[in-house]
Structures are given as structure tokens and as C-alpha cells.
Amino acid sequence: MNSKKKLIAGNWKMNGSLAANEALLRAIIAGLGDAVCDVAVAVPAPYLAQVQSLTSGSAVSVASQDVSQHEAGAFTGEVSAGMLKDFGVRYALVGHSERRQYHGETDVVVAEKAQRALAAGVTPIVCVGETLQEREAGQTEVVVKRQLAAVIHLNGHCISEVVVAYEPVWAIGTGRTASPEQAQAVHAVLRAQLAAASEHADRIRLLYGGSMNAANAAQLLAQPDIDGGLVGGASLKAPDFLQIIAAAR
Ligand code: PEP
Secondary structure (H helix, E strand, O other): OOOOOOEEEEEOOOOOOHHHHHHHHHHHHHHOOOOOOEEEEEEOHHHHHHHHHHHOOOOEEEEEOOOOOOOOOOOOOOOOHHHHHHOOEEEEEEOOHHHHHHOOOOHHHHHHHHHHHHHOOOEEEEEEOOOHHHHHOOOHHHHHHHHHHHHHOOOOOOHHHOEEEEOOHHHOOOOOOOOHHHHHHHHHHHHHHHHHHOOOHHHOOEEEEOOOOOOOHHHHHOOOOOOEEEEOHHHHOHHHHHHHHHHOO
């Protein structure tokens, strides 16, 4: 059993508006009570300033959905880790499957992004996970280990500074969740890989993501190697997100 604080991070993806964000965050903050886990919301970049202001003084941390692998310069459309830091961003999603799939992000790019985030004092949440085809071909372990290996030895940083999210691609946005046993099995593989690389592996938070919701969160979060959740769709509804937070004891 581990005793570290769990982390529940919402991923709003490309959703929101000034009005909707305000209503959602006000409801989340009002309903948090004495939440015993860490809470974050990964928001679209244009709303960082708004969300920083709305969450100021609350227990909700701000996260970004991506970060550039470059430090600065002629990279039109990119947002640097330093800029995120300017807006009080605490965590940056890195290597989300939608970035890997639609933007061709390779393991090398993901590692560069994680490195940039750490250098700026932003904690990367590195996402790994297999596609349905890979699972059916018995490749789950090979794929997630390869993805994690890419970030395990970052220059000048210990892997214990990173959060890892296991997100089976077939479970993201599909309503098809990994069973607690399936998720735990992969988390145990990742934990063992981390343990082989760092004496601090037990400190690293391993989140599960993929159709986590108010009904299935408690069982998933009760698994010994699941230290929190990365929540997409359900993070856009305050009552659902709050129930997931309440399940993260
Ligand atoms: C995600 O976007 O990381 C995610 C897990 O989405 P959903 O919860 O909607 O499956």
C-alpha cells in the first residue's frame, strides 16, 4: 500500500469558454471541502490567465495540455515551459495519446517536452498507453515500457520528479474503461520499471486515465499502484469530477 497523496487531474481538452470555465471552476472549488488529494485542471492555453485567477487561493492547481520541446524562438503557435510557469502552471500533460496520434509526437519529442517542463519548474504528467490493436497483439507491456523508457533518464533530473499517467488509448473517450485488474497489472509493470531506475519509485505518482467516471473511480483508485486519475469527459461536469475527487482517499 502506498501513502502518498493521490492526484486527480482533469483534462478539459479543447472545450470551454470564459463563461463555462468560470461556472465549472466555481462549482468545483465550492464543492471541494477538505479534499485529501491533490487536484488539477489541464486547460486550453488561452484560458490559463483566467483559470490562474479563478483558482488562486484554492486547492486547485493549473495544468497545461502540452508544452513545447523548444525553449524559445521561431516556433509559431507553440507555448514554452517558461510561459506556462509565468501563468502559475504546476503540471503539463506531455505525450497525451491525442498529441501522439494527431500531431505525430514521438517518444523522443515527448522526452524533450518533459525535459523542458522540468527545467522550468513545471511537473510533466507523461502519458503512456497502448492502442487496441497493440493490446490485442499482446504488445501492451512492450509499448508502455518503451514509452516510459524514453523519459526515465532525463538530463539532470530524477524520474521521481515526474508524474506518469497510464492511459490505454482504447479507453480514452470511449466509455470503455480498463478493469481495475487490467489497469493495476500495467501499473505494476510501470512501477517495477521505475523501481529498477530509481530508489524513489514508490514516490512517483502513477495515474490511470481512460473513461474514469464517478461510478468506476473508487475501484480503480483502490488499486495499490494507482495513485490518481487523469480524467477527460467527467472533468467537465462538476458533480462527477467532485465524486471522483471524493473517491481519491
Ligand atoms: C483523457 O483525455 O486523458 C481522458 C482520459 O479522457 P476520458 O476520461 O474522456 O476518457
